Amino acid sequence: MSKEITSRATDYSQWYNDIVLKSxxxxxxxxxxxxxxxxxxxxxxxxxxxxxxxxxKDTGHQNAYFPLFIPKSFLSREAAHVEGFAKECAVVTHYRxxxxxxxxxxxxxxxxxxxxxxxxxxxxxxxxxxTYKDWIQSYRDLPILVNQWANVVxxxxxxxxxxxxTEFLWQEGHTAHATRDEAIEExxxxxxxxxxxxxxxxxxxxxxxxxxxxxxxxxxxxxxCIEALMQDGKALQAGTSHFLGQNFAKAFDVQFRDxxxxxxxxxxxxxxxxxxxxxxxxxxHSDDQGLVLPPRIAPLQVVIVPIxxxxxxxxxxxxxxxxxxxxxxxxxxxxxxxxxxxxxRPGWKFAEYEMKGIPVRVALGARDLENNVAEVARRDTxxxxxxxxxxxxxxxxxxxxxxxxxxxxxxxxxRTTNTHRVDTWDEFVxxxxxxxxxxxxxxxxxxxxxxxxxxxxxxxxxxxxxNNPAEEGSCILTGKPSSQRVLFARAY
Amino acid sequence: MSKEITSRATDYSQWYNDIVLKSxxxxxxxxxxxxxxxxxxxxxxxxxxxxxxxxxKDTGHQNAYFPLFIPKSFLSREAAHVEGFAKECAVVTHYRxxxxxxxxxxxxxxxxxxxxxxxxxxxxxxxxxxTYKDWIQSYRDLPILVNQWANVVxxxxxxxxxxxxTEFLWQEGHTAHATRDEAIEExxxxxxxxxxxxxxxxxxxxxxxxxxxxxxxxxxxxxxCIEALMQDGKALQAGTSHFLGQNFAKAFDVQFRDxxxxxxxxxxxxxxxxxxxxxxxxxxHSDDQGLVLPPRIAPLQVVIVPIxxxxxxxxxxxxxxxxxxxxxxxxxxxxxxxxxxxxxRPGWKFAEYEMKGIPVRVALGARDLENNVAEVARRDTxxxxxxxxxxxxxxxxxxxxxxxxxxxxxxxxxRTTNTHRVDTWDEFVxxxxxxxxxxxxxxxxxxxxxxxxxxxxxxxxxxxxxNNPAEEGSCILTGKPSSQRVLFARAY
Numbered sequence: 001m002s003k004e005i006t007s008r009a010t011d012y013s014q015w016y017n018d019i020v021l022k023s024x025x026x027x028x029x030x031x032x033x034x035x036x037x038x039x040x041x042x043x044x045x046x047x048x049x050x051x052x053x054x055x056x057k058d059t060g061h062q063n064a065y066f067p068l069f070i071p072k073s074f075l076s077r078e079a080a081h082v083e084g085f086a087k088e089c090a091v092v093t094h095y096r097x098x099x100x101x102x103x104x105x106x107x108x109x110x111x112x113x114x115x116x117x118x119x120x121x122x123x124x125x126x127x128x129x130x131t132y133k134d135w136i137q138s139y140r141d142l143p144i145l146v147n148q149w150a151n152v153v154x155x156x157x158x159x160x161x162x163x164x165x166t167e168f169l170w171q172e173g174h175t176a177h178a179t180r181d182e183a184i185e186e187x188x189x190x191x192x193x194x195x196x197x198x199x200x201x202x203x204x205x206x207x208x209x210x211x212x213x214x215x216x217x218x219x220x221x222x223x224x225c226i227e228a229l230m231q232d233g234k235a236l237q238a239g240t241s242h243f244l245g246q247n248f249a250k251a252f253d254v255q256f257r258d259x260x261x262x263x264x265x266x267x268x269x270x271x272x273x274x275x276x277x278x279x280x281x282x283x284x285h286s287d288d289q290g291l292v293l294p295p296r297i298a299p300l301q302v303v304i305v306p307i308x309x310x311x312x313x314x315x316x317x318x319x320x321x322x323x324x325x326x327x328x329x330x331x332x333x334x335x336x337x338x339x340x341x342x343x344x345r346p347g348w349k350f351a352e353y354e355m356k357g358i359p360v361r362v363a364l365g366a367r368d369l370e371n372n373v374a375e376v377a378r379r380d381t382x383x384x385x386x387x388x389x390x391x392x393x394x395x396x397x398x399x400x401x402x403x404x405x406x407x408x409x410x411x412x413x414x415r416t417t418n419t420h421r422v423d424t425w426d427e428f429v430x431x432x433x434x435x436x437x438x439x440x441x442x443x444x445x446x447x448x449x450x451x452x453x454x455x456x457x458x459x460x461x462x463x464x465x466x467n468n469p470a471e472e473g474s475c476i477l478t479g480k481p482s483s484q485r486v487l488f489a490r491a492y
Numbered sequence: 493m494s495k496e497i498t499s500r501a502t503d504y505s506q507w508y509n510d511i512v513l514k515s516x517x518x519x520x521x522x523x524x525x526x527x528x529x530x531x532x533x534x535x536x537x538x539x540x541x542x543x544x545x546x547x548x549k550d551t552g553h554q555n556a557y558f559p560l561f562i563p564k565s566f567l568s569r570e571a572a573h574v575e576g577f578a579k580e581c582a583v584v585t586h587y588r589x590x591x592x593x594x595x596x597x598x599x600x601x602x603x604x605x606x607x608x609x610x611x612x613x614x615x616x617x618x619x620x621x622x623t624y625k626d627w628i629q630s631y632r633d634l635p636i637l638v639n640q641w642a643n644v645v646x647x648x649x650x651x652x653x654x655x656x657x658t659e660f661l662w663q664e665g666h667t668a669h670a671t672r673d674e675a676i677e678e679x680x681x682x683x684x685x686x687x688x689x690x691x692x693x694x695x696x697x698x699x700x701x702x703x704x705x706x707x708x709x710x711x712x713x714x715x716x717c718i719e720a721l722m723q724d725g726k727a728l729q730a731g732t733s734h735f736l737g738q739n740f741a742k743a744f745d746v747q748f749r750d751x752x753x754x755x756x757x758x759x760x761x762x763x764x765x766x767x768x769x770x771x772x773x774x775x776x777h778s779d780d781q782g783l784v785l786p787p788r789i790a791p792l793q794v795v796i797v798p799i800x801x802x803x804x805x806x807x808x809x810x811x812x813x814x815x816x817x818x819x820x821x822x823x824x825x826x827x828x829x830x831x832x833x834x835x836x837r838p839g840w841k842f843a844e845y846e847m848k849g850i851p852v853r854v855a856l857g858a859r860d861l862e863n864n865v866a867e868v869a870r871r872d873t874x875x876x877x878x879x880x881x882x883x884x885x886x887x888x889x890x891x892x893x894x895x896x897x898x899x900x901x902x903x904x905x906x907r908t909t910n911t912h913r914v915d916t917w918d919e920f921v922x923x924x925x926x927x928x929x930x931x932x933x934x935x936x937x938x939x940x941x942x943x944x945x946x947x948x949x950x951x952x953x954x955x956x957x958x959n960n961p962a963e964e965g966s967c968i969l970t971g972k973p974s975s976q977r978v979l980f981a982r983a984y
Contacts, residue, residue, distance in 0.1 A: 030566070030622050031610065034559035039638065042555045063534045067526035068612075068643055068659050069582070072589070074522070076597040090561070091586040091600055092612065095647040097564070097579055105568040108583055108609055117600055118523065120560075120584065120612070130522050140835070146531065151560055151643065155587040167560050343632070 005355075007288045012232045019282055020161045023291040023355050033159040033166030037275070040356060043299035045169065045275060049149065051201050051297065052171065052273065055193050061145045061173060066127050068151075069118035074126040077251040081125065084218020088155040090120040090166075120153040125219060125244070125270055128174045129252040136176060136266055138257045143186075144176040162279035163236075163492050170274035176266045178258060180245075183267035184222075187243040190271040191224040194239035202277065203294040203407035204228045204284045205415055206238055207438070207487060209463025214447045217270075221245040227462045227487065229415045230283040233436025235462045235489035238280050241271035279492070284411050285380075291357030292380055294407050295400040302329055302336040302396060303353045307346050307365035314366035321364055321374070321389065328393040334400065354379060359403050360396055380406055421485070428476050428488075432457055438489050442482035444475035453477055459488045497847075499780045504724045511774055512653045515783040515847050525651040525658030529767070532848060535791035537661065537767060541641065543693050543789065544663065544765065547685050553637040553665060558619050560643075561610035566618040569743040573617065576710020580647035582612040582658075612645040617711060617736070617762055620666045621744040628668060628758055630749045635678070636668040654771035655728075655984050662766035668758045670750060672737075675759035676714075679735040682763040683716040686731035694769065695786040695899035696720045696776045697907055698730055699930070699979060701955025706939045709762075713737035719954045719979065721907045722775040725928025727954045727981035730772050733763035771984070776903050777872075783849030784871055786899050787892040794821060794828040794888060795845045799838050799857035806858035813856055813866070813881065820885040826892065846871060851895050852888055870895055872902075913977070920968050920980075924949055930981050934974035936967035945969055951980045 004022055006014040020026050025041035037045065053063070069092065076082045096112030099105075121127065128146075135141060149171045159165050173190060177183040191208060198206045206226035216223040220242035228238045249255070249265040256266055285292040295301050304322050309315045322338045329336040339349055346363065353361055363375040374392060377384040380403050387395050418437030422428045431439055443449060443461065453476075454460050464486050473482045496514060498506040512518050517533035529537065545555070561584065568574045588604030591597075613619065620638075627633060641663045651657050665682060669675040683700060690698045698718035708715040712734035720730045741747070741757040748758055777784040787793050796814050801807045814830045821828040831841055838855065845853055855867040866884060869876040872895050879887050910929030914920045923931055935941060935953065945968075946952050956978045965974045 027623065027626070029559045030563060030619065031559045031561045034561060036559070036623055037557040039554035039556050042557055045557075046555065062531035063538065064531050065529040065534055065537075065661065067521045067523045067528065068645065069523045069526060071522060072600075073597060075589075082598060087590070088588055090584045090610070091589065092582045093585045093600065094583040095580065097567075097581065097583065097611075105565060106574060108585065118582070119589075127522065131519065131528055134519070153560065169557065 005288060005290065008231065015288070016279075016283060017161060019286050019291055023357060025278065025282070025291070026161050028161075031166075033156055035161055035165050037169075040299060041278060044278060044281075044293070044297060047297045047299060048197075048201070048277060049171070052193075052197055053149075055197060056147050056171075056173065059145075059189060059193060061147045061175075063148060064146045065148055065150070066124050066131065068121055070121050070124070070127045072117045072119055074130060075119060077126060078219045078247055080247070081219035081251075085122045085154075088157075089122050090153045090155060092118040092120065121150070122152055122154045123270075123272075124148065124150070124152075124172055125174065125248050125268075126252070129248040129254060129268070132174075132176055132266070133252050133254045136254055136256050139178050139259055142176055142178045142256060142266065143182065145173075145186075146175065147171055147173040160279070162275055162282070164276075168275050170272050172270060172272040175269045176249075176254070177269070178256065178267070180267050183245075183269050184243050187222070187224055187241045187269045187271070190269070191226065191239070191241040194241065194271070194273055195226050197273075198226055198228065198238055198277075198280075199408065201294065201296045202281050202284070203296075203404055203411060204238070204280060205408065205412040207463060207465055209465040209468075209487065211240075211463055212447070212450055212461050212486070214450050215461065217242045219244060219247050220270075221247070224466075225463050227438075227489075228280055228284060229411075229418060229438060229489070230280070230492065231414065232283070233418055233490075235438065235491040236276075236280050236283070237462070237491065238277060239271070239273040242269060244268035244270060285407050286357065289382075290355035292407070293357035293359060295359045295404050298335075298357065298359050300335050300337055300356075300358050301400055302334055302360045302362060303349075303358045304336065304338045304362045304364060305346055305349045305353075306338075306340055307363060308342060309366040311366065314369070317369050318364045318366065321369060325362065325392060329396060332393060332397055334397065350377075360399055362392075362396070378403055380410075422476065423473070425476050428459075429457060432459055432488075432490065436490065438462070438487050440485040441476045441488055442471075442473035442484075443486050444478050444480035444482055449475060449477050449480075453488070457490075459490050462487045462489050462491060497780060497782065500723065507780070508771075508775060509653060511778050511783055512771075515849060517770065517774070517783070518653050520653075523658075525648055527653055527657050529661075532791060533770060536770060536773075536785070536789060539789040539791060540689075540693070540769060541663070544685075544689055545641075547689060548639050548663075548665065551637075551681060551685060553639045553667075555640060556638045557640055557642070558616050558623065560613055562613050562616070562619045564609045564611055566622060567611060569618060570711045570739055572739070573711035573743075577614045577646075580649075581614050582645045582647060584610040584612065613642070614644055614646045615762075615764075616640065616642070616644075616664055617666065617740050617760075618744070621740040621746060621760070624666075624668055624758070625744050625746045628746055628748050631670045631751055634668055634670045634748060634758065635674065637665075637678075638667065639663055639665040652771070654767055654774070656768075660767050662764050664762060664764040667761045668741075668746070669761070670748065670759070672759050675737075675761050676735050679714070679716055679733045679761045679763070682761070683718065683731070683733040686733065686763070686765055687718050689765075690718055690720065690730055690769075691900065693786065693788045694773050694776070695788075695896055695903060696730070696772060697900065697904040699955060699957055701957045701960075701979065703732075703955055704939070704942055704953050704978070706942050707953065709734045711736060711739050712762075713739070716958075717955050719930075719981075720772055720776060721903075721910060721930060721981070722772070722984065723906070724775070725910055725982075727930065727979075727983040728768075728772045728775070729954070729983065730769060731763070731765040734761060736760035736762060777899055778849070781874075782847035784899070785849035785851060787851045787896050790849065790851055791827070792829055792848075792850050793826050793892055794852045794854060795841075795850045796828065796830045796854045796856060797838055797841045797845075798830075798832055799855060800834060801858040803858065806861070809861055810856045810858065813861060817854065817884060821888060824885060824889055826889060842869075852891055854884075854888070872898055914968065915965070917968050921949060924951055924980075924982065928982065930954070930979050932977040933968045933980055934963075934965035934976075935978050936970050936972035936974055941967060941969050941972075945980070949982075951982050954979045954981050954983060
């Protein structure tokens with residue numbers, strides 16, 4: 001099975017596609033740029049969604065649902081927003097088909113043309129702020145802390161499974177506040193929620209930072225982000241949280257009366273993460289044998305594989321141990337499957353669960369059981385050990401925690417090793433080409449220089465880290481003075 | 493507050509809209525026919541979704557996600573399906589907008605026309621069976637038991653909140669089987685899952701039945717359904733489960749090799765329920781004071797309202813009792829909120845929670861507490877009682893069960909009272925107009941007669957109940973012989 005996966009060293013990009021397809025996460029579809037999320041991939045997304053949803057609710061948010069379609073004119077209301085989002089999108093122009101008068105099939109009915117075209121939402125600020133106008137009159141109606149889980153569509157010319165697809169699943173939080181400070185606090189709070197989720201559940205260390213003006217969300221005053229480093233040394237933006245100022249309130253005329261009865265525009269935030277996170281997860285931990293999943297979000301944490309015995313007594317003993325272990329692990333909150341399908345061999349199952357990234361595999365064989373031990377294999381390191389049956393359940397619970405920590409530790413070590421401080425242009429280019437990773441370098445603070453560096457090297461400023469220390473220096477490209485280092489990388 | 497609701501007697505239809513809008517379930521949107529599901533409505537949907545999702549998983553199903561868009565040509569592949577679904581739908585014809593050369597705003601870029609139009613899914617049989625073609629080669633790949641939670645779009649000219657909206661949320665199960673019998677068994681199993689959900693969680697009794705050929709899903713060999721009766725005597729189809737035969741397998745050429753290595757087409761089912769269920773829930777239980785929610789799916793089961801005291805010691809005692817009760821109820825798995833907002837009065841809160849359908853309200857006043865009692869009000873009957881603090885938590889848990897049972901009992905009694913056996917045409921018309929409800933009557937079994945009855949009375953055959961007793965009789969319209977009664981009603 002593992003032979004079917006291209007190795008990372010051979011072709012990283014092909015390795016990624018192989019992992020996604022062969023581990024059963026997703027599949028290509030008949031619709032250009034859209035994918036099918038297969039059961040294993042969707043179960044992973046459900047686990048991620050459920051954890052995030054709990055974190056959103058614990059911070060006071062409620063879910064709601066807004067229309068899939070946005071009237072075309074709404075997109076033009078906010079000047080920066082339309083530039084960012086109105087261009088590459090799916091446009092609904094008609095609402096009926098009819099039988100083809102020239103024979104087979106159906107054609108668009110020209111008489112069913114919409115007066116105003118509808119856009120399939122690329123993001124929902126406009127339709128939501130148009131709704132908030134009806135919900136907000138007074139400070140008593142604030143804050144509004146709403147999130148929606150939805151599908152969105154951005155027409156992409158070059159797509160990649162999970163990382164960039166025309167349709168994707170995400171959540172988008174849209175909050176409304178009475179003051180600027182409260183909105184900024186919300187923006188930062190949700191960034192921290194994303195960072196905690198990435199680190200504690202996905203085992204992916206992230207840099208918390210703020211985007212430069214060039215890289216900001218279209219319509220935001222500030223875009224905060226978390227940035228992760230993939231195994232090929234490229235960065236991946238894993239989540240963003242936007243402080244929108246009063247831009248959308250002004251565009252949709254959403255004003256409120258404060259306690260002093262003065263009218264003011266409402267302050268806004270929006271924040272989102274998407275199925276792209278699954279791409280980040282794959283590229284952060286997986287290896288040439290397949291997917292590697294952190295136990296805290298794995299759809300299945302433990303698989304028990306019997307080495308079938310022809311001796312009925314021995315087989316009964318295997319089943320008995322498996323059933324007992326299954327019950328014990330379930331009682332401890334561990335997801336577990338006893339795969340006693342007798343149409344496939346143990347070796348095939350081992351490879352299959354390895355490919356699917358199941359964190360722990362327990363093999364039960366008659367001879368091992370005679371010695372009161374089982375073979376326990378951990379997916380992250382591939383290490384197998386012989387473990388006493390007595391205490392096996394507890395051993396596995398501890399092992400799952402170990403795997404979670406080890407994945408994070410490894411990813412953090414990788415990032416540390418692959419973050420470089422660079423002070424000259426030559427070194428910058430050399431490091432980018434030979435080592436990749438994050439580069440902490442001085443920049444003169446202008447959009448022109450940022451753009452020029454991108455043109456020359458394809459590297460972008462991923463973010464200005466939060467709590468970045470002040471440091472005098474000279475811009476690597478222009479030599480102009482700089483007061484802090486920023487983080488560059490080539491990125492997904 | 494309740495004065496704002498039109499009474500059922502005055503205008504049932506307006507009453508329904510008032511309830512949905514004023515209880516915070518949903519709102520109209522800027523997009524014709526689409527609605528905004530507000531936090532209270534979405535929390536209800538989440539609870540319904542979570543219960544159903546657990547029932548689907550307990551019967552071996554997994555979730556997946558398929559594209560929002562369907563290539564236009566796919567719809568034409570199954571002859572009956574295209575007639576049913578290809579006509580009123582949202583058609584994506586372009587993938588880009590551009591700045592209007594004549595000034596303000598954006599216009600559709602004529603150069604960005606799709607070669608083949610994409611349809612926003614009205615249901616996903618076609619795109620899914622096109623995918624299953626790649627997933628199924630042998631009997632070993634079967635069954636496929638997949639469900640998806642998704643939004644779908646059917647262009648509707650006349651829409652009603654929840655009951656009929658252009659976009660709605662639903663789940664659609666799509667399964668693939670090696671044999672006809674197994675597929676039929678699956679179809680019936682999922683019908684039973686829906687019926688149990690409606691009765692045990694929504695407290696809505698349903699008739700399990702099968703549709704006549706005229707009312708079948710477009711592309712199905714048999715459509716099973718559950719039918720509920722609303723308070724105005726109209727029926728509402730609350731869920732359907734379709735046996736699709738080999739129709740979609742043939743349309744998308746999905747064949748498999750059986751154990752004997754013979755090629756055959758795969759057998760299919762599909763089944764779905766939608767946010768329409770929320771409309772059914774509203775119309776089954778609510779009253780002229782607002783929403784009435786069954787405890788098992790209510791977003792909030794218990795609200796505790798303090799009668800604020802100016803005496804600090806008395807107020808401290810109120811808070812203490814509230815906190816203790818809150819903790820006790822949460823430990824028993826009950827959702828509870830202590831609403832100690834001091835900017836609104838108790839009377840306002842009572843009306844608000846009544847409107848929102850919260851099953852149990854506990855009022856805590858200083859004088860009551862001196863007597864070691866609290867006032868407990870149940871939303872379904874409006875009955876208030878004074879309950880000893882000692883054992884209050886257990887009392888509430890029992891009361892929630894009582895409310896759940898009572899709602900079901902009441903709805904069942906209503907249905908029994910409003911189900912009429914009718915044997916003549918005159919009586920049929922008279923009962924329809926004067927009493928409404930379900931009418932059990934003889935029908936000659938032809939589509940023509942069914943159509944004629946619909947034209948004359950707007951009543952349709954809701955279903956042929958499962959396990960319907962054989963009974964000789966004469967068709968109410970034609971007088972031709974009939975072997976069983978079927979259920980007629982006017983319907984949503």
